[in-house]
Amino acid sequence: MFTFILRRLMMLPLVFFGVTIIIVLLMQLLTPAQRAAAYIRSENQANQIPEIIRQYRLDEPWYVQYGLWIGRLADGDLGYSRTTNEPVLTTLRKRLPTTAELALLAILPVVGVGIFLGTMAALNRDGVIDQVVRVLSIFGWSIPTFVMGIWLLVIFYGLLGWFQPGRISTEFAIQMATGDFRNYTGFLTLDALLNGRLDIALDALRHLVLPVITLATVSSAQIMRVMRSSLLDALSEDYVRTARAKGLRARVVNRKHARRNALIPVITLSGFVLIGLINGVVITETIFNYPGLGQWAARAALNLDYASVLGFAIFTAVTVVAANLLVDVLYGIVDPRIRYG
Amino acid sequence: MDAAPAPKFVERKTALGRWWQSKSLRRFRRNPLAIVGLVIVASFVVIATIAPLVTPLGRSCMRDLGLTAATADAHRDVRNAAFWQLMFRTPDSCYMMPRAGFSPIPQSAEASGTLLGTTSQGYDIYYGLMWGARTAFRIGVLVVGIGLTVGILIGATAAYLGGWVDNVLMRFTDVVIAVPALVLALVIVMVLGNSIVNLMIAIAAVAWPSYARLVRGEVLRIKQLEYVTGAQAMGRRSFGIVFRHILPNAIGPVLIVASLDIGSIVLTAAALSFLGLGPELGYTDWGQMISFARNWILGPPGQPLAYWYTSFWPGLTIVMFVLGWNLLGDAFRDVLDVRGHV
Numbered sequence: 001m002f003t004f005i006l007r008r009l010m011m012l013p014l015v016f017f018g019v020t021i022i023i024v025l026l027m028q029l030l031t032p033a034q035r036a037a038a039y040i041r042s043e044n045q046a047n048q049i050p051e052i053i054r055q056y057r058l059d060e061p062w063y064v065q066y067g068l069w070i071g072r073l074a075d076g077d078l079g080y081s082r083t084t085n086e087p088v089l090t091t092l093r094k095r096l097p098t099t100a101e102l103a104l105l106a107i108l109p110v111v112g113v114g115i116f117l118g119t120m121a122a123l124n125r126d127g128v129i130d131q132v133v134r135v136l137s138i139f140g141w142s143i144p145t146f147v148m149g150i151w152l153l154v155i156f157y158g159l160l161g162w163f164q165p166g167r168i169s170t171e172f173a174i175q176m177a178t179g180d181f182r183n184y185t186g187f188l189t190l191d192a193l194l195n196g197r198l199d200i201a202l203d204a205l206r207h208l209v210l211p212v213i214t215l216a217t218v219s220s221a222q223i224m225r226v227m228r229s230s231l232l233d234a235l236s237e238d239y240v241r242t243a244r245a246k247g248l249r250a251r252v253v254n255r256k257h258a259r260r261n262a263l264i265p266v267i268t269l270s271g272f273v274l275i276g277l278i279n280g281v282v283i284t285e286t287i288f289n290y291p292g293l294g295q296w297a298a299r300a301a302l303n304l305d306y307a308s309v310l311g312f313a314i315f316t317a318v319t320v321v322a323a324n325l326l327v328d329v330l331y332g333i334v335d336p337r338i339r340y341g
Numbered sequence: 342m343d344a345a346p347a348p349k350f351v352e353r354k355t356a357l358g359r360w361w362q363s364k365s366l367r368r369f370r371r372n373p374l375a376i377v378g379l380v381i382v383a384s385f386v387v388i389a390t391i392a393p394l395v396t397p398l399g400r401s402c403m404r405d406l407g408l409t410a411a412t413a414d415a416h417r418d419v420r421n422a423a424f425w426q427l428m429f430r431t432p433d434s435c436y437m438m439p440r441a442g443f444s445p446i447p448q449s450a451e452a453s454g455t456l457l458g459t460t461s462q463g464y465d466i467y468y469g470l471m472w473g474a475r476t477a478f479r480i481g482v483l484v485v486g487i488g489l490t491v492g493i494l495i496g497a498t499a500a501y502l503g504g505w506v507d508n509v510l511m512r513f514t515d516v517v518i519a520v521p522a523l524v525l526a527l528v529i530v531m532v533l534g535n536s537i538v539n540l541m542i543a544i545a546a547v548a549w550p551s552y553a554r555l556v557r558g559e560v561l562r563i564k565q566l567e568y569v570t571g572a573q574a575m576g577r578r579s580f581g582i583v584f585r586h587i588l589p590n591a592i593g594p595v596l597i598v599a600s601l602d603i604g605s606i607v608l609t610a611a612a613l614s615f616l617g618l619g620p621e622l623g624y625t626d627w628g629q630m631i632s633f634a635r636n637w638i639l640g641p642p643g644q645p646l647a648y649w650y651t652s653f654w655p656g657l658t659i660v661m662f663v664l665g666w667n668l669l670g671d672a673f674r675d676v677l678d679v680r681g682h683v
Contacts, residue, residue: 011515018516029532138374138671142664144608146615146631147656153638154652159645279523283612287635297524298616301531313528317520324519 008328012321019317020073023310024066030306032058038079038307078314079307083300088311091296097186098167099285099292103277105208106215110273114220115266118227122262123254125232133224140221145280149214149287156210163210165289172200211288215280219273226269231262264335271320271327278316369672378668385662389474393427396468399439405432436472437623438464447637447648458650460633464623466650470658472625477662480541480610481603487545489599492552493588499553500560501583511557514550522547523612530618537620544609552599559591601673604666611659627662630655 027035036052045052053059057068072078078088121133156163168176168188175181184194189208192201234240235258243253282294289295293312300308360366369375394417398408406423408415416423427435440463441453450458456467499510517525522544529543563569564587572582611628613619620626633651640647 014512015516015519018513019520022516022520023528026528026532138664138667142667143660144611144663146612146628147659150631150634150638150652151656154646154649158638158640161645275521278521279612282523282527283615286616297527301527302617304531306531309528309531313520313524316524320519320521 005325005329005332008325012318012325015317015321016314019314020070021066023313024062024069027065027306027310028062034304035306037082037304038310040082041080073314078311081296081300081308081311082305083296083303083308088307091308092293092311092315094186095291095293095296098188098290099281099294101187101189102208102211102215102285102290102292103281105212106219106277106280109212109216110219110223110277113216114223115227115263118224119231119259121224121228122231122235130228133228137221137224137228140217141225143217145214145218145283146287148217149210149284152210152214153287163206165207165210165287167204167207167290168200169203169207172203176200207288207290211284211290214287215277215284218280219276222276223266223269223273227262227266230265231258234258234262237261260334264331267327267331267334271324274323275320278319372672374668375672378665378670378672381661381665382669385474385665386478388471389478392471392475393431393435396471397439397465398435399437399468401437402432402435402439405434431475436476436625438469438472438625440623441465447651449650457654460630460651461636462623462633464630464633466630466654469625469630470627470654473627473630473655473658474662476537476620476624476626477607477610478603480537480544481607484541484545484548484606484610485599485602487541488548489552489595491545491549492599493556493592493595495549496553496556497560497583497588497591500557501564501579501587507557510553514553517547517550520547522609526609526613527616527618530613535618535621537624537626540610540613540619543613544606547609548602548606552595555595555598556591559595560587563587563590597673601666601670604663604670608659608663627655627659631659 032053033049035058036049036056039052039056040046040049056072058065060068076089078092080086081088081091084091117133117136121130124130153165157165181195181197181200182191184191188204189201192198192204235254237258240253240257243257244250248257278294281292282298284290285292285295286298293315297309297312299305300312398406398413398416403409403413406416406426408423412423415421416427418424426432441455441459442448442463444459444463445461447461448455448459448463450456453459453463453465455465457470458466460466460469495510495514499507525547526543529546530539533539533542560583569582569586572586577585610619611626611631614626614628615632617632619628622629631652634648634655637648637651639645
């Protein structure tokens with residue numbers, strides 16, 4: 001197990017190296033003056049572009065620039081975000097909890113609904129539940145995030161007025177800015193509870209309902225499908241028949257023998273689900289005007305704010321690799337063959 | 342007149358007949374969802390083909406076709422050069438949505454005199470959706486083509502040469518896969534600039550790694566077969582072996598998988614252009630039409646659903662398109678699944 005994790009860990013620097021090389025090479029398509037824009041902090045600096053190019057040595061060959069860029073990265077200097085008017089690293093740090101709150105809440109239905117409904121469908125093969133789940137999963141899988149978000153807004157914001165876009169209502173935003181509201185975790189719902197403000201926590205939750213549904217739909221549908229088909233496969237295995245023949249109760253067979261094995265493909269998929277969530281976060285946050293990393297990256301891309309977009313790209317790549325590492329470890333725990341293989 | 346009775350059953354021996362009767366195709370035909378998917382995708386192919394004939398062309402498009410108000414319908418007649426030009430050498434201006442007025446507020450079908458209403462700035466929704474199907478297939482087919490070419494070259498080289506070449510190429514593939522597709526495509530479009538060509542380049546740049554992996558697997562499998570050893574023994578050069586002997590046998594499954602990707606590729610394109618990183622403003626493209634709808638979620642006081650058509654029609658079109666490809670892809674993966682035959 002240890003060498004297995006170690007082997008996986010070695011992938012991390014490789015991917016980091018590869019992604020940064022790709023990014024630096026892509027940046028070579030820009031002129032040095034465009035690259036300099038990543039380090040400009042205000043419009044007054046516009047006439048200092050030649051100095052900035054010289055200072056950051058942006059007209060050197062790409063491999064020299066790569067070395068310099070990595071050096072700055074190691075110092076935590078990812079450039080300056082014109083979109084948020086602060087260093088990129090500061091924005092990343094500030095907005096990460098906001099996005100994490102949304103993504104973590106979205107993972108709950110993805111895992112819960114996906115695995116639960118998938119299991120139910122497989123155990124009631126061709127029954128009513130199965131048919132409903134299959135139709136649901138096909139539609140859920142086919143509604144793009146941006147269509148889903150807009151439609152939910154039209155119905156629940158435009159027509160019914162139950163939910164609003166954004167992260168918090170204006171009145172609470174003012175109270176939080178002026179009163180003695182303290183940020184502990186950056187998770188608004190948690191912080192509000194820690195401050196003893198149930199009303200703010202509920203308001204924040206209300207703002208999260210639609211984005212969470214939007215973000216979770218596609219991934220839940222995928223997990224549901226895979227869970228269903230892999231449990232069906234597992235149920236037709238010889239060891240399940242043996243377990244039944246031994247006279248074990250159906251619950252025990254389904255849970256211990258079938259479902260445990262059926263989870264392996266689902267775990268494989270969860271790496272892809274994470275990638276899907278990151279893609280989804282960019283779109284969902286943009287639709288719901290939710291001030292997280294995704295909304296920032298999308299706005300930055302429109303502003304040609306290179307520093308921000310590259311910072312976001314590196315962040316997502318590292319996240320994905322780290323998550324895949326976790327998936328592999330989980331894999332080893334569930335499936336002993338991989339540990340010893 | 343005693344002619345010999347016609348044989349009741351004529352066994353079809355043509356390749357097409359054999360294919361039609363093959364086990365996998367029978368499975369496909371028996372799957373109702375697969376048929377639904379096929380019908381949906383086929384409808385979109387028809388829509389994309391006939392879009393120029395059933396939509397009211399814009400002024401600049403007509404000018405580029407050499408049409409005037411007097412000959413406005415000439416492009417619907419196959420005897421005219423304008424018809425063929427419109428079908429096969431479509432001027433770029435025809436891909437721009439014509440505007441029924443310049444109203445900043447969306448107009449309903451009745452108010453604007455268009456079939457499905459207009460978005461803000463007066464863009465004709467019906468025109469955008471019909472021609473958007475053409476754009477979608479253009480993006481889908483070209484991106485799959487480019488991605489496949491790159492994927493085949495990299496995958497086949499890696500598998501055939503093996504050793505450190507294989508290692509370097511496949512680790513590079515791993516790296517590209519590690520970045521979420523939308524994010525990488527976002528970076529590329531931002532650096533290259535907004536246009537339909539750059540959008541396609543960006544998506545192809547994130548699509549090739551999965552094809553490369555597939556091709557590599559297939560080539561590795563076929564490389565073991567005896568006829569390849571035979572070709573090697575006869576002294577053929579390695580690239581000759583790869584391209585003449587291995588690839589033609591490896592390419593089938595890859596081609597199917599890749600063409601089924603058209604749905605998800607169009608979806609990525611629509612998502613990027615929803616974010617504002619797609620073709621130029623006014624291009625017939627579904628993602629952009631959804632992004633127009635973003636500002637019209639709320640109607641005027643008292644009429645909450647006044648602008649429903651701005652988000653409903655484009656949304657429905659994209660959902661149907663993706664649904665069709667998903668159903669089709671699902672059925673094909675079922676048919677191709679080897680385990681299912683045992």
